[in-house]
Each structure stands twice: as structure tokens, then as C-alpha cells.
Amino acid sequence: MNLQGKNAIITGGGRGLGKAVALILASEGVNVGITGRNEENLKMTVEEIKKHGVNASYAVFSIDNEIHVKAGIESLAEQLGGIDILINNAGIGDFGSIEEMSSEVWEQVIKTNLFGVYYAAKAVYPFLKQKGEGDIINVASTAGLKGGPNMSAYAASKAAVVSLSQSMMAEWRKQNIRVVTLTPSTIASDMSIEGGLTDGNPDKVLQPEDFAEWVRDILKMNRRALIANGSIFSTNP
Numbered sequence: 001m002n003l004q005g006k007n008a009i010i011t012g013g014g015r016g017l018g019k020a021v022a023l024i025l026a027s028e029g030v031n032v033g034i035t036g037r038n039e040e041n042l043k044m045t046v047e048e049i050k051k052h053g054v055n056a057s058y059a060v061f062s063i064d065n066e067i068h069v070k071a072g073i074e075s076l077a078e079q080l081g082g083i084d085i086l087i088n089n090a091g092i093g094d095f096g097s098i099e100e101m102s103s104e105v106w107e108q109v110i111k112t113n114l115f116g117v118y119y120a121a122k123a124v125y126p127f128l129k130q131k132g133e134g135d136i137i138n139v140a141s142t143a144g145l146k147g148g149p150n151m152s153a154y155a156a157s158k159a160a161v162v163s164l165s166q167s168m169m170a171e172w173r174k175q176n177i178r179v180v181t182l183t184p185s186t187i188a189s190d191m192s193i194e195g196g197l198t199d200g201n202p203d204k205v206l207q208p209e210d211f212a213e214w215v216r217d218i219l220k221m222n223r224r225a226l227i228a229n230g231s232i233f234s235t236n237p
């Protein structure tokens with residue numbers, strides 16, 4: 001499918017995986033709205049996106065606040081002239097043992113990673129429903145398929161995203177909305193490098209561009225085809 005002229009919103013689009021997806025979609029002619037908390041990153045990324053000759057804008061809000069998410073998404077929809085694609089990507093990774101991690105941090109991980117996905121999808125859904133088609137890509141993690149030590153909050157949040165995304169898929173498929181659940185393994189980014197999961201070595205570890213190419217290819221599939229879920233790993237970690 002040709003993506004030219006479509007409008008995409010990418011949460012957490014100012015850096016990391018979200019930024020790579022924003023740039024690759026722009027190179028396909030997609031108009032892009034990005035969101036996040038850091039306005040400087042968002043501004044700089046919008047300038048990079050515009051070099052591809054597409055419309056680009058940003059909205060600053062925290063993904064854990066439903067009212068702000070709805071207002072931000074609606075303002076981007078107005079600026080872009082509608083929404084065709086949501087990449088539900090914003091998330092945080094806080095790692096530590098159950099004993100040592102504070103309940104406040106634990107709750108914040110769930111609020112950001114799970115509620116954020118829910119709020120953004122809920123805000124975008126009316127636009128896709130009205131159009132009679134659309135795509136939502138929910139970024140979970142392999143951590144959501146199997147918990148492990150020092151990742152209880154992150155793994156629980158991502159397991160819940162997997163389940164929420166499956167429910168979205170079942171409910172919205174009938175409206176010609178493709179909901180895709182992605183469970184990537186470690187990819188070099190601030191989150192994975194600061195979290196000590198990888199040194200980011202490009203000869204060994206997935207890079208944000210690999211993730212972005214995968215997302216682009218999923219979106220380009222003929223509309224009769226829905227990739228319901230998928231994982232991506234480094235070949236030789």
C-alpha cells in the first residue's frame with residue numbers, strides 16, 4: 001500500500017523508537033504529529049520530519065493524563081486534517097526488585113505504559129471510526145510475554161498492553177481498523193542503554209531504524225492483511 005498523504009500520530013515521537021518511526025513514515029510521504037513531554041526534542045524532530053516535504057506538528061502532554069491526551073490528540077488531528085494511523089509508543093522502563101522499588105514508581109510505570117496506550121487509543125478511535133478505516137500499532141515488549149527479575153512493573157504493564165491491544169483488535173477489526181500488537185526485544189535507545197540492558201553496539205543490537213522499517217512494512221501491507229502481533233530480536237545478541 002502507498003502511505004503517501006496519510007496522517008500519523010506517534011506518541012513519544014521526539015526520540016528513540018518513536019522518532020525513528022516518525023522519520024521513516026515521513027520519508028513515505030506521511031504527515032506526522034508527534035507527542036511527548038520534552039518540547040525541545042519535539043521541535044527539533046518536527047524540523048527533521050519537515051525536510052521530507054510533509055506536514056509535521058507536535059503536542060506536549062504527559063501520556064498519563066487522560067484529559068491532556070485527548071486535547072493533544074484532537075489538536076494534532078485538526079492541524080493534520082484527520083488521523084489514519086496511531087503509533088502507541090510512549091513508555092518508561094523502570095527496573096528494580098519488587099522489594100526495593102517504591103510503590104509510587106511501580107504505579108507510575110503502569111499509569112504511563114498501560115493507561116497511556118488506553119488513553120491515546122480511546123482519543124484516536126472516533127477519528128478512525130468516522131473514516132471507516134485506520135491502523136493502531138501498540139508497542140508492548142517481549143517483557144510482556146514473560147516476566148523476569150527486576151522488571152515486575154515494566155513486565156506487568158506490557159503484559160496488560162498485550163491484553164488490551166488484543167481486545168482492541170477484536171472490537172475494532174469490524175470497523176476496518178487494524179490493531180497490531182508488537183513485542184520487540186531489546187533495541188538500542190535511551191531506555192535500554194540507561195537501563196543497562198545493552199551497550200547499544202550497532203554490530204550486535206537492534207537499532208531504532210530496524211524497528212521503524214518493521215513498522216513501515218506492516219503498515220504498507222494490503223488492507224486485507226492484518227499482522228495481529230509480532231516480535232523482533234537481534235540476530236546474535
Ligand SMILES: NC(=O)c1ccc[n+]([C@@H]2O[C@H](COP(=O)([O-])OP(=O)(O)OC[C@H]3O[C@@H](n4cnc5c(N)ncnc54)[C@H](OP(=O)(O)O)[C@@H]3O)[C@@H](O)[C@H]2O)c1
Nearest residue numbers: 012016017036037038062063090091141186187189191192
Ligand atoms: N528500547 C527497547 O529495548 C524496547 C524494547 C521493547 C519495547 N520498547 C518500548 O518501545 C517504546 C519506546 O521506547 P524507547 O526505547 O524509544 O524509549 P526512550 O528512548 O526512553 O523513549 C521513550 C519515549 O516515550 C516518551 N514518554 C515517556 N514517558 C512519557 C510520558 N509520561 N508522557 C509522554 N511521553 C512519554 C518520551 O518522550 P519525552 O521524553 O518527550 O517525554 C520518549 O519519546 C516504549 O513503549 C518501550 O517500552 C522498547
